[in-house]
Amino acid sequence: MPLAGGWRSAPVRVGDTVRRPLGRRAEFVHALLRHFERAGWPGAPKLLGIDERGREILSYLDGHVPWRSPPRAGVAAVARLLRECHDLTAGTELAADQEVVCHNDLSPKNTVYRRAASEWRPVAFLDWDTAAPGERVHDVAHLCWQFLPLDPRATDPADTARRLRTVADAYGLADRSALVPTVLWWQDRCWRGIEREADAGDPNARALRESGAAESVRVAHGWVTRHRVVLERALSSRRASC
Numbered sequence: 001m002p003l004a005g006g007w008r009s010a011p012v013r014v015g016d017t018v019r020r021p022l023g024r025r026a027e028f029v030h031a032l033l034r035h036f037e038r039a040g041w042p043g044a045p046k047l048l049g050i051d052e053r054g055r056e057i058l059s060y061l062d063g064h065v066p067w068r069s070p071p072r073a074g075v076a077a078v079a080r081l082l083r084e085c086h087d088l089t090a091g092t093e094l095a096a097d098q099e100v101v102c103h104n105d106l107s108p109k110n111t112v113y114r115r116a117a118s119e120w121r122p123v124a125f126l127d128w129d130t131a132a133p134g135e136r137v138h139d140v141a142h143l144c145w146q147f148l149p150l151d152p153r154a155t156d157p158a159d160t161a162r163r164l165r166t167v168a169d170a171y172g173l174a175d176r177s178a179l180v181p182t183v184l185w186w187q188d189r190c191w192r193g194i195e196r197e198a199d200a201g202d203p204n205a206r207a208l209r210e211s212g213a214a215e216s217v218r219v220a221h222g223w224v225t226r227h228r229v230v231l232e233r234a235l236s237s238r239r240a241s242c
Contacts, residue, residue: 151220
């Protein structure tokens with residue numbers, strides 16, 4: 001059964017497994033997933049092998065994957081889940097000379113939620129194809145951009161700024177001075193990358209550009225730039241509102 005998502009791949013569900021074409025960095029990603037499994041961390045799929053068609057076999061994680069927006073109450077829990085992931089890779093060979101291994105594509109569509117009592121809670125991250133050694137703030141910034149979100153959908157900048165601080169607090173981010181600049185770096189890199197790859201003839205990038213994705217990210221970059229003072233003031237305040 002085809003699964004939603006995977007704009008560069010075509011994941012399908014087969015029983016209690018997910019089959020996906022091997023990515024360009026499959027060796028690293030598979031080593032990372034095995035590391036998580038050895039640590040007993042349930043926040044990522046398990047690597048089960050390679051099938052007869054050369055596809056990787058991953059465990060299917062039952063739950064809800066939100067495609068439009070995540071449950072509002074879950075942003076702090078997402079940050080804590082990310083901290084677990086980072087702490088498991090800090091100081092390992094996988095992180096090389098960087099702080100941790102970063103997911104590099106954190107978003108609601110790559111997060112599995114399960115209902116606990118009366119609320120949805122994030123339990124795992126999907127799609128580790130772009131995982132690589134990096135700095136903690138890179139993933140925290142991407143999380144903030146995608147989950148808060150940091151774009152014109154946020155109609156109350158002051159409230160969004162408080163939620164930005166909530167993420168930083170829940171993660172336990174020590175140095176917050178780079179957080180907003182890194183959000184801007186991600187957004188600039190994303191929209192320019194889509195345009196560059198589309199101009200080079202990449203069909204996926206062309207489809208994204210035609211859908212308006214590059215323009216949407218460029219507009220998001222403008223939103224963060226306009227509200228940068230409000231966002232950074234919240235990060236430097238003494239107390240955050242959840």
